[in-house]
Structures are given as structure tokens and as C-alpha cells.
Amino acid sequence: MKKLFLLDGMALIFRAHFALIRNPRINSKGVNTSAPMGFVNSLLEILKKQEPTHIAVSFDLPAPTFRHEMYKEYKANRQETPEDISIAIPIVKQIVDAFNIPRLELAGFEADDVIGTIAKKASGAGFQTYMMTPDKDYAQLVDENTFLYRPSTKGGIEVLGPKEVLEKFDLDRVDQVIDLLGLQGDAVDNIPGVPGVGPKTACKLLKEYSTVEGIIENVDQLKGKLKERVSENRDQAILSKELATIKLDVPVAFNEDQLLLKEPNKEELVKIFNDLEFKTLLKRVFPGEAPKKVAPKPGEQTSLFGGAAPAAKAVQEEVVEEIEIPIDTINSVAKxxxxxxxxxxxxxxxxxxxxxxxxxxxxxxxxxxxxxxxxxxxxxxxxxxxxxxxxxxxxxxxxxxxxxxxxxxxxxxxxxxxxxxxxxxxxxxxxxxxxxxxxxxxxxxxxxxxxxxxxxxxxxxxxxxxxxxxxxxxxxxxxxxxxxxxxxxxxxxxxxxxxxxxxxxxxxxxxxxxxxxxxxxAESLFYDLEMPVMETLRVMEKEGVNLDVPSLETYSVTLADEIVQLEKDIYDLAGEEFTISSPKQLGIVLFEKMKLVDKPKKTKTGQYATGEEILQGLRQHDIVGKILDFRQLNKLKSTYVDALPKLIKEDGRVHTTYNQAVAATGRLSSTDPNLQNIPIRSSRGKEIRKAFVARDEDHVFMAVDYSQVELRIMAAFSNDQEMINAFKAKKDIHTATAAKVFKVAEQEVDSDMRRKAKTANFGIIYGVSAFGLSQQLDIPRSEAKQLIDAYFEEFPSVKKYMDDVINKAREDEFVTTLMGRRRYLRDINSRNFTVRGMAERNAINAPIQGTAADIIKKAMIDIQQWMNTQNLQSKMIMQVHDELIFDVHKDELELMKSKVKELMENAYEMKVPLEVEVGEGTNWLQAH
The missing domain is CATH 3.30.420.10 (Ribonuclease H-like superfamily/Ribonuclease H)
Known part of the structure; x- marks a missing residue:
């Protein structure tokens, strides 16, 4: 069987870039290699798993196409191509050439037109053709020999033949995909469509009238606003259909021999991959073919320093012979x-x-x-x-x-x-x-x-x-x-x-x-902060913390009983038993048998979507609430309740590992266990903290927590007098904010107002948008926008700070904390507003979150140094976000409470005073 794969190069480049935008792959030369890496990974998956006999990659050219001549506004609202993608395009083309895969490009036409033409010719020649692209527009080309091969940004592949296209789009014929696109339009390509007509309405009209032309001919049978919209936009609908139609008669030759899969150009590909630092990909393409490192000859001198190594030469050569060389200019100096x-x-x-x-x-x-x-x-x-x-x-x-x-x-x-x-x-x-x-x-x-x-x-x-x-x-x-x-x-x-x-x-x-x-x-930050806190963290790790294992074991049994009961309740509501943790089985029960929604959302692999976000939207159904509880209890039990006792070492204590070089903002993280993620808000989660206990009867837990430190830093950075005065007067900042934003007296602020003000306070720090705030508060976007506008009206200095820090970041391409920690923002001047927007949010947040991280590190150093001079029995044992936890000997409790509070509040001098809250108890929950 002849099997042809046609890849939409530009679409795959964009997909790979944005799939990794939150965690881009930057090589040692500072080049963002996300798009080339993603493209190569996709290509290798095809070559390995699909085994095509023929292959080609099509690229758009920068010149205008016939669609621009038809409609000058075509793609006019597209954002500027991100700079990293502009750099990636020629790299990907070099990779395609090095693989000896033909590139299909033609001025005046888009990649989908070229692919469409080749695919139809290949279908007539007996090929099975797979068009690899995330672009849904290609669905119009599908037939019995031509398939849409859609990769997902979340992994997995969706292969669409005629049957799958009709099911996915709810249409009667594949060619109606063009009519659907013509009616609903396409915001990405700026195809106007018929205003107010979305997918559901379009499908309903097409089932009744077959085509766009059929709908226009029968416009008098439509009613109300729909009739008015179709009537007023009939020419626009026809134009939109033409713009959405992929041409099948592009003047490009179909040459079977030219499309045959060939061996790659090894020398060229190795050179490109080494330059990009694709070591793993190089091994995948050419297993065991990486060049070897030459063994250095041992010196001839006999003195200890500067002399020969006493090991046998044969051993030396045997070891180094297997070392791979990543670059051509390897250091070959004798060691x-x-x-x-x-x-x-x-x-x-x-x-x-x-x-x-x-x-x-x-x-x-x-x-x-x-x-x-x-x-x-x-x-x-x-x-x-x-x-x-x-x-x-x-x-x-x-x-x-x-x-x-x-x-x-x-x-x-x-x-x-x-x-x-x-x-x-x-x-x-x-x-x-x-x-x-x-x-x-x-x-x-x-x-x-x-x-x-x-x-x-x-x-x-x-x-x-x-x-x-x-x-x-x-x-x-x-x-x-x-x-x-x-x-x-x-x-x-x-x-x-x-x-x-x-x-x-x-x-x-x-x-x-x-x-x-x-x-x-960064010298001062390095020598005065990071190096001293490294030793402080080591001492804390060595000290560890006691766990009340019997209480966890008891709680595990309680959770197990609750989980069993939830299972029974779910089975009763479903009318059958099934594996609740299986997304596939759960989707069938909820959406096929119980029919909770008319048109359930599916994943890229064709399964019903049963993720957290989907189920939260269906919580009104009893079974869904119980399923969410079932998931939460299972996670709580497996991740913490059952896992924590297994982490106890020979000394009977749990010792976390603090990671100092993970979070770019300067925050510490921890592993085995991850203390930062131990849940505290839910009553069930609080049971976990209760299990962290003082070492013996002579000790108590003391928890000291910075009070709203990030908001205080924001107030100091922005020099907003309203916020500064509220903090100095020791007011509840969220109540004070609510009073200003909602223009009421502080005593009139209700819990809902405070909740919204609190969310806005913390959201502003993270550069939240009206859409983001509306999602967090579950309110209309218009209301969220009004809330943000009112906030900035009452706190204009905060808005000025945000604007100033972004403008300064555009000049420097980095932002700094009060202690000089930098966060580099390579995309702050990007022409693409999605990429630029993310960098702008980091510009606002990084100095605040980073300064909070620096302050608590400074406090930890000061406290540890003081404790060392006092030769105390008490120990600092944990750090979680803005909180420090101590195992305190009862004889030293008052001294520790007083001195730790003093040292933490004086760790750094700002316009806004730092405040801490001190708690004590036999366990972490009581002390917090």
C-alpha cells in the first residue's frame, strides 16, 4: 500500500511553539528551539509509527495569495508572528531539507491549497493520504482515501475520515464543512461569515437547506434576527465560503518518485542537531552514531602534582571511548x-x-x-x-x-x-x-x-x-x-x-x-543571600520533622471508608458498577447512558472529556459532585496520608529536600515531601498538617507567618499612600480595599465585597485580566472589568507602578527585586500580543514575588545565625511560602517568639512595615 503523509509545516511550527510557551526550550546560545524540537518530534513519530512510503512538507510563502486579492482584509487582524517563530521557520526548512523530504511551496497559494491539490491527485492514484495539521479547515478534503491527521497540544492524535468528520461537525456531507466555515466565519483568518451565526445555528441551517446558496435562496422562510442577518450578509456569506474553500487545482505537479521517503543526509542533520543542541533527538535518528571522544594521554611526569595518573592506560581508554561528543570544537587538552x-x-x-x-x-x-x-x-x-x-x-x-x-x-x-x-x-x-x-x-x-x-x-x-x-x-x-x-x-x-x-x-x-x-x-545576592541560605536549608533538611503516624493510619482508614461509601453512592446513581478512575468508562456512563449533556465535549483522541473543569460545570448533578469528592479523597489518601509515613527515615523523622534553583522568581520549592502543596483550606486537608508534630513533650511547634507580604511589597513599590496608610493603621487590607472600590464605609463591607476585593488584590499582583478575574469570581466579564477599573481609580499609584515597570522592562528586558534578583523577559517586546502579554504579567509579578522570597531567605539567615550564637535547643525545621516553622523547647518559647518575630519583621526595611503572626501548638495545624 502506498502511504503518503503531507505535513502543514507552518501550522505545526506554530503549534509546537505555543505548546511550550510556558516552558520554552532555550539552548545555550539563547535560541528558542521549541518549534524545531516539536516539529522534529512530530516528524519522527510519523516515520517510526506510521511508516509512510511517501512524504512531503508544505510551507506558506510570505507573498500575498489569491485570497488577499479577493478580500483585502483577509488575515488582516492576525497578530505579528512571534520573533521566535520567525527564527524557527528557516531552521525547520533546513531540517526538512536535511531529511531529504521535499518542500512544497508556491507563490500566491497557501500550504492547504498545495496539500489539497496533491492529496486529491494522490487519492486518484491509489494512495492513502494523511494530511498532518491541527487546522480543522482541512476536514473539507477528507474522502475514503484521504484523512485528516490532527496532533493535539496535549498529546495524542485524532485521525478523521469521512465518518469522523460528519460526527465531529454534525453534518450530512463532508463538503458542507466549507459551507459551515462560510457561515460561522473564522476569526483567525478574518473570514467574516454571517454575524451572529455560530456552529450550532449553521449546522441546523445546513441540515435543512444543504448549502450557503440554499440558505440564501430560502431566506424568506427564516424568522426574526436570523432572517435579517442572512439577508443583510448574503454576499458576505458567499465570499466567506469562497475564502474558506481549499483550491484543488493549484499548478503543482504530482510526482510519485519525488515524494518517495528517502534516507536523511546524515552529515547535514548531525550538524544542524548539534548546533541546536538536540542530543536526545540525534540519538533517536542515528542510534549509536555520535562521534567519539579521543582519550587523552596520561602525562609522563612522576611527581604527584602535575604528574602521571597511576591507573592502567587500558582502563582509561575503555572508559572514555564511549563518551559522546556534542560539538565539533571539543576541548582535547590532556588531563x-x-x-x-x-x-x-x-x-x-x-x-x-x-x-x-x-x-x-x-x-x-x-x-x-x-x-x-x-x-x-x-x-x-x-x-x-x-x-x-x-x-x-x-x-x-x-x-x-x-x-x-x-x-x-x-x-x-x-x-x-x-x-x-x-x-x-x-x-x-x-x-x-x-x-x-x-x-x-x-x-x-x-x-x-x-x-x-x-x-x-x-x-x-x-x-x-x-x-x-x-x-x-x-x-x-x-x-x-x-x-x-x-x-x-x-x-x-x-x-x-x-x-x-x-x-x-x-x-x-x-x-x-x-x-x-x-x-x-548579582554578586551581593549570591554571596550574601543564596550562599548563606544554602547552609541554613541543609541544617533544616538534616533536622527533619516528626510525624504522628498512628493518626495518619487512622485517618487513612477513615478516608478508605468514605471512598468505599462514595463508590456505592456513585454506582447507585449510575445504575451499574464501573471503574470510576477510568476516564473512558466514566465518560460512557455520564454522557452515553446518563446523558447529562446533549453534546458532550470530547478529547483529541475521541474520548469524552471528564477533566476537573468539565465536571465542575456539571456539579449540579448529584453523581458528579460525588465523583469529584471521590477523586479528591483518593488523591489526598495516596499523595499524603499513605505516602508520608513511607518517607520516614531511620531517625523516625521526615526530611524534605529544599530546591534552591528551580523557581525563576527565587522562591524555594521542596520535594519528598512537597511541603508547599500540602492542602490547608479543606477540613480534610487540615488533618495532614495536624500529623506534623513536635519532637517530644518538652517541645512545641511555633509557626511564624508573614502577613500579606506581597501586598505590602506592592504598596511599597507603588508608593500608594492609601494602601500604605491602611497597613500602618493595621487595618484589614481586603476590607479597606472593598470600602474604597465599592464606595461604602468599612463597617458596611459584607463578606461578598471583601471576597471580591481580596481576589482583586492578589489578582492585580499577577496582572490579572477582566476575563481572568471573571473566571476566578464566577461573575460576568463586564462586572470584572468594572471592578478592575474601580480598583485602579481608587489606587492610581498601583496602576502607574504597573505601567512603569512594564515600560522599564521593555528597555532593560528584565525586572529586579529589591535585593537585585533579576527575571529576564526575552518576549517583553514581542510583536505577538499573546507572548508579550505573558511577559508583561511576569514583569509585574516577578519583582513582588521575588522580593517576598528574598525577604524570607534573609530572615532565615538572620534567625539561624542568632540561634547558633545562643546555642539553643530549639530548631528551625520547615519553610513553606511565607511561613517558618520551628521545633521549640518549652523553656525557650517566649524568647523564640519575641526574637524570631523581631528578626522577621526587620529582615528588610520598606516604606510599609513587615508584620508576622506567631502561633504555637503541639502540631502544625494548631500553630498555623
Whole structure:
């Protein structure tokens, strides 16, 4: 069977770009590669799974088409093409050419006309043709041999033949798709249609009168406004149908041989993919074909420093032979990597490093969990291309004796210690009784401040800043999976070069990044905030928190009983048993058997949509409310109630991991468990917080929470006197806002007014639109707009701040917090208003949210330093958003309440005073 795939290149480029717009793929050169990556992924899926015999890609050309001649306003209201897409188009064309896939382009015609013409000719020649595009207009071309192959931005594929088209559009004939488009118009292409006629009305008219022309001929049979609209717009309807019609007689030849699937141009494709940094895609296209790295020759000297490595050459070559090379200009300088495995050499290395002003170090371990990890060895580097590896034995007593040689070195506060993700390595050494004192330089955190939106892994940084790809861990341990080895299983003769390279690369990254910190005015933020808070977080992680496991176990049983009862209720209402957690089975029950709606929405794969948003809109039905409760309880039980006890370590406590380099705004996140997402609003969710308890009867929980810190920062940034005065007078800011916006006395503000004012207060910080506010408050958009207008009328300084910060961002292409943290906004000047709008919202929010993050980090540093000087039994154990939680010894409670409040409220001086609320109790819920 001859199988032809015709791809709409422009449509796929746009789809890929906007699918990843919230998390774009930016390579080390600053190029947004989302569209090329998405396009290639789609192409490879076709080649692998669909196995076409013939293929082509069609592109629109920038010249006007015959439709512009017919109607000068055609596509006139389209936004400017985003700059990243303009850059992506020629790249994608190069990729298509390198795959040896023909490009179909013709001036004066659009890609759909070219594809339509080829598809019809191919159908007549016995081909099965698949038109790959997200554009629904292609549905008019479908026949028994021609199919619409529609990719979804959420994943999955929708293949439409004649039967599926008729079902999807509720039509009698495929050619009526053109009439449907002519009647309803197309806002994207600025096809006018008949004003006021939407899909439902159009389908109803077509079922009765067959075509646009048939409707116009029978206009006298229509009634009311519809008759008036069709009558007044009959010429416009005919024009719209012509504009929506895909031409099938474009002067383009159909040549079977030209469309045959061919082998790609390997050399050209490798070059393009390396330039784009598509390492994974390169492996998919050419498995095992990446070039190899040449093994460096060991030095010939015999002294320890600057001399030859003692490992066998055969081992060295065996290890490095498998390393892939991502770029042509790889660093091939010979490395002096040495094993240090005797008392004499320990002393020599310590003596050498003690004379240095700085050194990089890295630990090789058995686990990614720093509290469980056993150290296999430690590597050091104090000079470019030179490093030393100290293997350990995994016998704690023996390893402590080995590391004792290095104890004073790590304690020396005159030597800068450099590392990549230092918090982890410091904790690993702490497990063996080796304390590491600063000053510190963490290359991961340095890059986080330099490029907060990018990836900060060592390999990525090395390729970008050093033009060098380090040895992959998989080269040593094998690929991830059950068969992957553990570092404890690898002889140190096979590990030492890999370990040395990590320390060497980290040292070289420090050289590259410190100048970047200075250039970006981030030195103070790095040395005075991020480095000190790193150690504070490590201490908190090590401390952990107690869990009341019996209460969670009891609650788990309670939830299980509630879930069983909900199941029974749902089965009774449905009249049958089914798998409630199966979207497919649930959709059939709700929409086919119970018929809750006339025309239920479907997913791209053809299943009924049963997501949260869909079900919330049907909550008036008893069964839907119970299904939503069923989902919530299952998630609560599996994600928290049953999962938390499994995270308890040998000391009987739960130890989260704080991620310092994830959120671009500067906020901390946490994993295993994710403390930031523990629910607190619902009564069921509060039971989770109740399970976090003080360590013993001599301790209590103390929670200290910044009060409305982001609104206070907004007031300070905008210098709005009304807001500042309200905060200084200790008024309820939402009540005060409601009184101003609704123009009533504060005592007359009811709960609904306060709710709306509160939502507006926080929404304004995030640059909320009238549409967004209407969704949040479930009110008409017009009312939401009035609320926003009234807000800005009463708080004009807030509006001025928002306008000023956006204008300043357009000049600088970044915004800053009060402490100098930058958020780069590469799309702030985009001509595309969707892309630009997102950047503008970030411009408003990032300085506020980032300043709040900086303030609590500063408070944590101040508190930890004070607690260290006091030698207290109390401990700071958790940070969640604007809240700090302490395990406080009862004898120290009053001192802690007073001093922590003082330090938090004085962490940063602003025009608006910072305030905190202090709570105490035997568990987190009581204290919060």
C-alpha cells in the first residue's frame, strides 16, 4: 500500500511553539528551539509509527495569495508572528531539507491549497493520504482515501475520515464543512461569515437547506434576527465560503518518485542537531552514531602534582571511548587526573590544597538522597585540567580515618570551597563527621542567578561555558533502570577519572561564572543571600520533622471508608458498577447512558472529556459532585496520608529536600515531601498538617507567618499612600480595599465585597485580566472589568507602578527585586500580543514575588545565625511560602517568639512595615 503523509509545516511550527510557551526550550546560545524540537518530534513519530512510503512538507510563502486579492482584509487582524517563530521557520526548512523530504511551496497559494491539490491527485492514484495539521479547515478534503491527521497540544492524535468528520461537525456531507466555515466565519483568518451565526445555528441551517446558496435562496422562510442577518450578509456569506474553500487545482505537479521517503543526509542533520543542541533527538535518528571522544594521554611526569595518573592506560581508554561528543570544537587538552590512596599522598594533597586560596570538590556516592548516601570517594581540583581523587571504602570507621586528614582543610575559613550543588556534598561529608565551613561558591546557584529560567546541571553548563562535554554517569553505571549499577559496585580505578573530571569542570565553571555574576550585578545576592541560605536549608533538611503516624493510619482508614461509601453512592446513581478512575468508562456512563449533556465535549483522541473543569460545570448533578469528592479523597489518601509515613527515615523523622534553583522568581520549592502543596483550606486537608508534630513533650511547634507580604511589597513599590496608610493603621487590607472600590464605609463591607476585593488584590499582583478575574469570581466579564477599573481609580499609584515597570522592562528586558534578583523577559517586546502579554504579567509579578522570597531567605539567615550564637535547643525545621516553622523547647518559647518575630519583621526595611503572626501548638495545624 502506498502511504503518503503531507505535513502543514507552518501550522505545526506554530503549534509546537505555543505548546511550550510556558516552558520554552532555550539552548545555550539563547535560541528558542521549541518549534524545531516539536516539529522534529512530530516528524519522527510519523516515520517510526506510521511508516509512510511517501512524504512531503508544505510551507506558506510570505507573498500575498489569491485570497488577499479577493478580500483585502483577509488575515488582516492576525497578530505579528512571534520573533521566535520567525527564527524557527528557516531552521525547520533546513531540517526538512536535511531529511531529504521535499518542500512544497508556491507563490500566491497557501500550504492547504498545495496539500489539497496533491492529496486529491494522490487519492486518484491509489494512495492513502494523511494530511498532518491541527487546522480543522482541512476536514473539507477528507474522502475514503484521504484523512485528516490532527496532533493535539496535549498529546495524542485524532485521525478523521469521512465518518469522523460528519460526527465531529454534525453534518450530512463532508463538503458542507466549507459551507459551515462560510457561515460561522473564522476569526483567525478574518473570514467574516454571517454575524451572529455560530456552529450550532449553521449546522441546523445546513441540515435543512444543504448549502450557503440554499440558505440564501430560502431566506424568506427564516424568522426574526436570523432572517435579517442572512439577508443583510448574503454576499458576505458567499465570499466567506469562497475564502474558506481549499483550491484543488493549484499548478503543482504530482510526482510519485519525488515524494518517495528517502534516507536523511546524515552529515547535514548531525550538524544542524548539534548546533541546536538536540542530543536526545540525534540519538533517536542515528542510534549509536555520535562521534567519539579521543582519550587523552596520561602525562609522563612522576611527581604527584602535575604528574602521571597511576591507573592502567587500558582502563582509561575503555572508559572514555564511549563518551559522546556534542560539538565539533571539543576541548582535547590532556588531563592530569590522579588517584590518592596512601597516607603519604593524603598528606601531600592536604599540604598542596592548604596553600591554595580556593579549591573545588565533589563527592561520589551511592544515593541521590544526601542523608542516605554513602560516600565512595572525594575529588579535588585547584588548577585547570588537574584533579585528584581520594577513594573511600564504604566502611564508616575506616573512611572517617581517611577523611580526618582533610578535616582542617574543610574547616579552613580562608579557603573558598567550590562545588556544583554544594548542599548535597556538604551533607554527605557531614554524615561522616566532616564539617565544611565557608566561604562557598556553588556553580549551580551562580548560574541560577545569571540565567534563572535555564537548566543548571553541570553537563549543560560545561557544554555552554567550556565548550566541553563531561563523561556521562551512564558511561560508568550503565543506563537507568533495574540493571543500572551502583557506584559502590564500580572499582575505583574505573571511577577516578570521571570523579576528577567533575571537580575539574566545576572549578573551571567557577572561573567562567564569577565574571557573569559581576556583569549581572548579582554578586551581593549570591554571596550574601543564596550562599548563606544554602547552609541554613541543609541544617533544616538534616533536622527533619516528626510525624504522628498512628493518626495518619487512622485517618487513612477513615478516608478508605468514605471512598468505599462514595463508590456505592456513585454506582447507585449510575445504575451499574464501573471503574470510576477510568476516564473512558466514566465518560460512557455520564454522557452515553446518563446523558447529562446533549453534546458532550470530547478529547483529541475521541474520548469524552471528564477533566476537573468539565465536571465542575456539571456539579449540579448529584453523581458528579460525588465523583469529584471521590477523586479528591483518593488523591489526598495516596499523595499524603499513605505516602508520608513511607518517607520516614531511620531517625523516625521526615526530611524534605529544599530546591534552591528551580523557581525563576527565587522562591524555594521542596520535594519528598512537597511541603508547599500540602492542602490547608479543606477540613480534610487540615488533618495532614495536624500529623506534623513536635519532637517530644518538652517541645512545641511555633509557626511564624508573614502577613500579606506581597501586598505590602506592592504598596511599597507603588508608593500608594492609601494602601500604605491602611497597613500602618493595621487595618484589614481586603476590607479597606472593598470600602474604597465599592464606595461604602468599612463597617458596611459584607463578606461578598471583601471576597471580591481580596481576589482583586492578589489578582492585580499577577496582572490579572477582566476575563481572568471573571473566571476566578464566577461573575460576568463586564462586572470584572468594572471592578478592575474601580480598583485602579481608587489606587492610581498601583496602576502607574504597573505601567512603569512594564515600560522599564521593555528597555532593560528584565525586572529586579529589591535585593537585585533579576527575571529576564526575552518576549517583553514581542510583536505577538499573546507572548508579550505573558511577559508583561511576569514583569509585574516577578519583582513582588521575588522580593517576598528574598525577604524570607534573609530572615532565615538572620534567625539561624542568632540561634547558633545562643546555642539553643530549639530548631528551625520547615519553610513553606511565607511561613517558618520551628521545633521549640518549652523553656525557650517566649524568647523564640519575641526574637524570631523581631528578626522577621526587620529582615528588610520598606516604606510599609513587615508584620508576622506567631502561633504555637503541639502540631502544625494548631500553630498555623
Amino acid at each position: 592530569n587526573y590522579r588517584l590518592i590512596d596512601s597516607e603519604e599522598r593524603y598528606q601531600e594533597l592536604v599540604e598542596y590544597l592548604s596553600k591554595q586560596s580556593e579549591f573545588a570538590f565533589d563527592t561520589e556516592t551511592t544515593s541521590l538522597d544526601s542523608l542516605l548516601a554513602e560516600a565512595v570517594g572525594v575529588s579535588f581540583s585547584a588548577k585547570k585540567d588537574e584533579a585528584y581523587y581520594v577513594p573511600l571504602t564504604l566502611d564508616k570507621e575506616k573512611d572517617q580515618k581517611i577523611l580526618a586528614h582533610f578535616k582542617d582543610l574543610f574547616l579552613n575559613e580562608k579557603i573558598l570551597k567550590i562545588g556544583q550543588n554544594l548542599k548535597y556534598d556538604i551533607q554527605v561529608l557531614d554524615n561522616l563527621g566532616i564539617a565544611v565551613k565557608g566561604p562557598f561558591f556553588d556553580t549551580m546557584l551562580a548560574h541560577y542567578l545569571i540565567e534563572p529560567d535555564k537548566r543548571h546541571g553541570m553537563d549543560t553548563l560545561s557544554e555552554h561555558y567550556l565548550n566541553y562535554k563531561p563523561v556521562s554517569i551512564e558511561t560508568i553505571l550503565g543506563k537507568k533502570g533495574k540493571k543500572q549499577k551502583n557506584m559502590r559496585d564500580i572499582p575505583f580505578t574505573e571511577v577516578y577519572e570521571y570523579a576528577c573530571e567533575d571537580a575539574d569542570v566545576t572549578l573551571q565553571l567557577k572561573y567562567a561564572l564569577e565574571s557573569q555574576l559581576k556583569e549581572k550585578d
